[in-house]
Amino acid sequence: MLHYTQAEDRDILWHYHPEYELVYIPKGSGRRHIGQHFSRYEGGELIFMGPNLPHLSFSYEQQGAFEQIVLQLREDFMGDQFLQRPELAAVQQLFLRSRQGLSFGPDTRARVGDTLRQMLDQPAPERLLTLLQLFYQLAAATDVTELHADMGISNQQAREQQRLKQVYHYLEQHYAEPITVQELADQTFLTVPAFCRYFKRMTGQTLTNFLQEYRVSQACLLLLQGLPVLEVSYAVGFNNLSHFNRTFRKLTGQSPSAYRKQPAV
Secondary structure, three states: OEEEEEEOOOOOOEEOOOOEEEEEEOOOOEEEEEOOEEEEEOOOEEEEEOOOOOEEOOOOOOOOOEEEEEEEEOOOOOOOOHHHOHHHHHHHHHHHHHHHOEEEOHHHHHHHHHHHHHHHOOOHHHHHHHHHHHHHHHHHOOOEEEOOOOOOOOHHHHHHHHHHHHHHHHHHHHOOOOOOHHHHHHHOOOOHHHHHHHHHHHHOOOHHHHHHHHHHHHHHHHHHOOOOHHHHHHHOOOOOHHHHHHHHHHHHOOOHHHHHOOOOO
16 A cells, blocks of 8 residues: 655554555654654655554654655565565565664665655556565665664553553643643553653653643644744643743744744645
């Protein structure tokens, strides 16, 4: 499955699925949270992830218009024995390594990004041939970083993933309201200290920092729609304008007023 999106929302969406996934983001910066790996990307992203590797939506924390091309496919997309052929040994290794999460550098990102754009308009037979060429490109790439994100999905880990998904969903629904740690601890049936330890271990951030980033990312969208700064401040959950201005500048490097003057892409 290959699809192109231009997202105007900023879902948190923590999820995993049985398909391999290749994500191409032409430009922008954001947070990688894949399995047990936490980092940031700058200038776009090309990442290949194995099946059942939990990850945060790549639209989270994006500023302005957001563009991505996503390719998903199951391991048996060409039959059970296809990747066992000797000619595909390098591609088979690529698929094995993807279980750790693979992030590719700007050279490979540019080449593969162009290939993915071509595939969007190709008929099915031609698209299949292009897909094989694409995987050979990825397998031969030297500007690749293994993220060591693999964490497996044991029963205990599956419960923790479901709990984190529940927390993220609550934050998406209530970020414009005052949110206390106690509320989220109650949602997850944990004490406040236990919840704080759990959230930091699972996300690499404190709840306060995470919530500030998400609120500011939503504020960016509203500012680009031309809404007044004060109105945006209250709409995303800040009840103090000076606090909003300070937080926005800290996270984006500019004031809300300056950001608002940018043309919407």
